[in-house]
Amino acid sequence: MDQANNTASLSKSKFVQGLQCHKALYLQIHHPELADPVTPEREALFRTGYEVGELAQSLFPGGVVIPYDPNDYDGQIARTRAEIEKGTDVLYEAAFSYDGVFVKVDILRQGKAGWELYEVKSSASVQPYHIPDIAVQYYVLTGAGIEISSAHLVHINGEFVKNGAIQPDKFFVLEDMTGTVQDMEDFVRTEIGKMKVMVSGGMPVIDIGPYCKTPFDCNFYGYCWQRVPENSVFSLRNKGVDKFALYRNGIIRLQDVPLDILNSRQRQQAEFFLNEKEFADRKALKSFLENVRYPIYFLDFETFATTIPLYDGTSPFQQVPYQYSLHYLECEGAELGHHEFLARPNVDPREEVAANLCLRIPDDACVLAFNAPFETRILRKLADASPRFKKKLERIIDNAIDLAVPFRSRYVYHWEMNGSWSQKVVLPLLANDLSYKGMEVANGSMAMDAYFAMCASRDPLEIARIRENLLKYCALDTLGMVRILERLRAIAEGGKITGYNQE
Ligand code: SF4
Structure with missing residues (x-):
C-alpha cells in the first residue's frame, strides 16, 4: 500500500500497470513481496531511463527539480505548488495528485498559452502504451487546476549521429499528443474508477494471458506462472x-x-x-558444408549498445564491437590457431577492432560466424566508420557463412533443442566437454556489463580479472564453433548428433 502520509492510492505507474492487468495492480498494492526479483536487465533499463530523462531536461534548462520521495507524496505536491506560486517556469519531476492518483511529470514548462507537459521515453518512436501514460498525467494536472496548453511525448531520434557534445534538440523528437490525450479524459476517469473499486476488494480472478508480457514483462510473472x-x-x-x-x-x-x-x-x-528423437538431413548438411573451405576463420564479436551514444559517428542503440575472438584452421589437419582482441577501456574501440581484424583475416578466408547476420551488420558499420579498412571488411562480409544455418533450417535437429537453434543450446548437445557453466561471464549481456565494469574500474587487478573473464568467454564461443563444425562434418558422414565426448 502507498505510505500512510501519501493520500493518493494510485500513481502513474500503477495506473499503467492496472491497464495491463488488474491483478498485477492488486498484487503490487497488497502483496508487493510476491513480485519477481528485479533483474540486472531491468535495473539497466531504469538507469538508462534516468540518464535519458536528465538529458531531456537540458531541452528546457534552468528548471527546478522536485526530488522523488516514496514516503512523502504530499510534501512533493506542496513543493511543486510553492514553486509554481513563486513563478518558476520550468519544473522537473513536478508532483500532482487528483482523483486519488499521484503523478510526477518529467518536464513541465510555462509557455505563452499555459503549461506544457513533456513525458520522456527512451525509445525511438511513439508506442501505443506511451499514450495512457501521458493521458493520466494530463487528466491529473487539469483536475488539479493546472491549465495545460499542450502535452508532448519526447522520444529519441533513432537517426541521430553523435558529433561532439550531444545536442538535445537533435537527439530528441517532440511529438504533440495534446488532442489524443484530451480525447482520452473519459477513458482515464472510468479506468481510475474501476481500479479504485478493484483494489479495495478481493484479488481479481484473472488467469495468465498474452498481457503477462505485453506491453511489459509483468512483475508477478513468476507468481502467476508457477503452475x-x-x-x-x-x-x-x-x-x-x-x-x-x-x-x-x-x-x-x-x-x-x-x-x-x-x-x-x-x-x-x-x-x-x-519421443526423444533426433534427425539429420545429411544431403542438405553436406551441401551446406561444401561451401566451407580452407582457410577457415571462426569469428565472434562482443558488442555494447547504449541509448545515448558514447562516441562520435555512432547512433542511439547502435551495437559497437569492443572485442572479438578468432580461431582459425589454415588447411585440413592444421593446428588450430587463435587470435583475440579486447579494446582498452574508455576508448572508441571501432578503429582498433577494424585494424586488428583486417590484419588477422586473410583475403581468401572463409569466415564462419554463428548467426552471421549479426556479425555482418557489425562489420558493415565498421566499414562505414573506417574508410581505410572498408574494402577489406567488405571482403570479409562477402566471405561470411552462417554456421547457424544447419540448425535454424533444421538439417540437424535434436529433441533437447526444443525449437531453439542458439549456440548456447546447440553446443552442449554436440560437444558436451565445452560448457559455459560456472564462468563469471557466460553470455553476451554479462559480457557487456563486465566491459562497462572494466571501464568504470580504477583497480588494475580488477581490470585484469575482468579482461581475463571476457577473453575466456569470447574464446569459448569461437572454440565452440570449431567443435560444431567438426561435429557437423561427422554427422554428415553418418555420425550421431549427441553421444560425442560423453563421459
Ligand atoms: S503475470 Fe499475468 S496474470 Fe499475473 S498479474 Fe501479471 S499480467 Fe496479471
Missing part, C-alpha cells in the same frame, strides 16, 4: 497455434497438444521432444 509445467504449450517456439487458446481449453502439457493442429516446425518440436 504452468516446464514442458507446456508455451514451450512451442515461433508463430503458429494460439497457445493461450489451447491453455484456456485445458490443454497445458506438451503431451496433450493434438499434433495435427500444429504447423510443421511446431509439430516437429513437439513430436521430437515427446
Whole structure:
C-alpha cells in the first residue's frame, strides 16, 4: 500500500500497470513481496531511463527539480505548488495528485498559452502504451487546476549521429499528443474508477494471458506462472497455434497438444521432444558444408549498445564491437590457431577492432560466424566508420557463412533443442566437454556489463580479472564453433548428433 502520509492510492505507474492487468495492480498494492526479483536487465533499463530523462531536461534548462520521495507524496505536491506560486517556469519531476492518483511529470514548462507537459521515453518512436501514460498525467494536472496548453511525448531520434557534445534538440523528437490525450479524459476517469473499486476488494480472478508480457514483462510473472509445467504449450517456439487458446481449453502439457493442429516446425518440436528423437538431413548438411573451405576463420564479436551514444559517428542503440575472438584452421589437419582482441577501456574501440581484424583475416578466408547476420551488420558499420579498412571488411562480409544455418533450417535437429537453434543450446548437445557453466561471464549481456565494469574500474587487478573473464568467454564461443563444425562434418558422414565426448 502507498505510505500512510501519501493520500493518493494510485500513481502513474500503477495506473499503467492496472491497464495491463488488474491483478498485477492488486498484487503490487497488497502483496508487493510476491513480485519477481528485479533483474540486472531491468535495473539497466531504469538507469538508462534516468540518464535519458536528465538529458531531456537540458531541452528546457534552468528548471527546478522536485526530488522523488516514496514516503512523502504530499510534501512533493506542496513543493511543486510553492514553486509554481513563486513563478518558476520550468519544473522537473513536478508532483500532482487528483482523483486519488499521484503523478510526477518529467518536464513541465510555462509557455505563452499555459503549461506544457513533456513525458520522456527512451525509445525511438511513439508506442501505443506511451499514450495512457501521458493521458493520466494530463487528466491529473487539469483536475488539479493546472491549465495545460499542450502535452508532448519526447522520444529519441533513432537517426541521430553523435558529433561532439550531444545536442538535445537533435537527439530528441517532440511529438504533440495534446488532442489524443484530451480525447482520452473519459477513458482515464472510468479506468481510475474501476481500479479504485478493484483494489479495495478481493484479488481479481484473472488467469495468465498474452498481457503477462505485453506491453511489459509483468512483475508477478513468476507468481502467476508457477503452475504452468516446464514442458507446456508455451514451450512451442515461433508463430503458429494460439497457445493461450489451447491453455484456456485445458490443454497445458506438451503431451496433450493434438499434433495435427500444429504447423510443421511446431509439430516437429513437439513430436521430437515427446519421443526423444533426433534427425539429420545429411544431403542438405553436406551441401551446406561444401561451401566451407580452407582457410577457415571462426569469428565472434562482443558488442555494447547504449541509448545515448558514447562516441562520435555512432547512433542511439547502435551495437559497437569492443572485442572479438578468432580461431582459425589454415588447411585440413592444421593446428588450430587463435587470435583475440579486447579494446582498452574508455576508448572508441571501432578503429582498433577494424585494424586488428583486417590484419588477422586473410583475403581468401572463409569466415564462419554463428548467426552471421549479426556479425555482418557489425562489420558493415565498421566499414562505414573506417574508410581505410572498408574494402577489406567488405571482403570479409562477402566471405561470411552462417554456421547457424544447419540448425535454424533444421538439417540437424535434436529433441533437447526444443525449437531453439542458439549456440548456447546447440553446443552442449554436440560437444558436451565445452560448457559455459560456472564462468563469471557466460553470455553476451554479462559480457557487456563486465566491459562497462572494466571501464568504470580504477583497480588494475580488477581490470585484469575482468579482461581475463571476457577473453575466456569470447574464446569459448569461437572454440565452440570449431567443435560444431567438426561435429557437423561427422554427422554428415553418418555420425550421431549427441553421444560425442560423453563421459
Ligand atoms: S503475470 Fe499475468 S496474470 Fe499475473 S498479474 Fe501479471 S499480467 Fe496479471
